[in-house]
Amino acid sequence: MPVNPDADIEVTAYAWVPEMAQGFVKDMRVRWALEEIGLPYRERLVSGDIGGEKSAEHLADQPFGQVPVYKEAGLTLFESGAILIHIGDKDECLLPRDPQSRARAISWMIAALNSIEPFTQALFMIGMVSAGKTWQHEAIAAVRPFAERRLAQLSAVLGQKDWLEDRFTIGDLVMIDVLRAARAPGLVAAHPNLIAYVERGTARPAFKAAIAAQLAVFAENAPKPVIHTETESGM
Numbered sequence: 001m002p003v004n005p006d007a008d009i010e011v012t013a014y015a016w017v018p019e020m021a022q023g024f025v026k027d028m029r030v031r032w033a034l035e036e037i038g039l040p041y042r043e044r045l046v047s048g049d050i051g052g053e054k055s056a057e058h059l060a061d062q063p064f065g066q067v068p069v070y071k072e073a074g075l076t077l078f079e080s081g082a083i084l085i086h087i088g089d090k091d092e093c094l095l096p097r098d099p100q101s102r103a104r105a106i107s108w109m110i111a112a113l114n115s116i117e118p119f120t121q122a123l124f125m126i127g128m129v130s131a132g133k134t135w136q137h138e139a140i141a142a143v144r145p146f147a148e149r150r151l152a153q154l155s156a157v158l159g160q161k162d163w164l165e166d167r168f169t170i171g172d173l174v175m176i177d178v179l180r181a182a183r184a185p186g187l188v189a190a191h192p193n194l195i196a197y198v199e200r201g202t203a204r205p206a207f208k209a210a211i212a213a214q215l216a217v218f219a220e221n222a223p224k225p226v227i228h229t230e231t232e233s234g235m
Contacts, residue, residue, distance in 0.1 A: 002040035009041040012069035014048030016221040027068035029080045035206035037091040084170045108164045108171025112178045119147035120182035155191035176201035
């Protein structure tokens with residue numbers, strides 16, 4: 001629970017990704033939200049090959065060939081933010097019913113996606129594509145101050161509060177997922193309150209259940225090791 005092959009809700013996820021991405025693919029956000037409110041979902045698994053061809057069926061649901069895709073009762077949604085607003089509307093545990101509190105929660109979710117993630121993700125991508133290149137240090141040094149500034153601003157707003165508003169919402173769910181994926185050395189660690197914030201979020205039973213479900217899929221679909229015979233290896 002809530003992964004159930006007979007569930008009405010379907011979440012599209014990758015069958016397998018390299019180890020460095022495991023636990024960080026964005027269907028985690030949808031899995032986590034559904035776990036928070038106890039709604040079952042079934043999985044539809046697609047290829048996680050970034051450079052590979054996507055099926056026509058997948059592209060019809062997600063024009064960029066990414067995950068997650070959310071399906072329910074004839075509705076098909078893509079982009080995790082849009083999906084989380086839809087899920088949040090099902091239960092005030094994730095999205096308050098009060099119009100002002102609801103708007104604030106959505107504002108924080110969009111801030112996570114638009115004001116924080118582009119900078120933390122840019123650092124990650126630069127580090128990945130520039131590995132071994134002479135320009136790596138210069139590229140990281142050019143981008144990192146922007147990420148540091150945004151995290152300092154977020155840290156100042158959070159202060160010593162447990163959550164961004166008066167309780168946990170989809171704004172916290174996405175912000176915490178963005179921060180835990182910010183793996184540039186020392187970036188989040190410079191702010192003890194942000195570290196504690198991430199720890200609070202990832203200690204929630206719903207988060208633990210969601211990441212266990214994602215990792216179980218990857219373990220089950222991991223590529224089999226290639227075993228070379230003596231003849232094949234030329235020995």
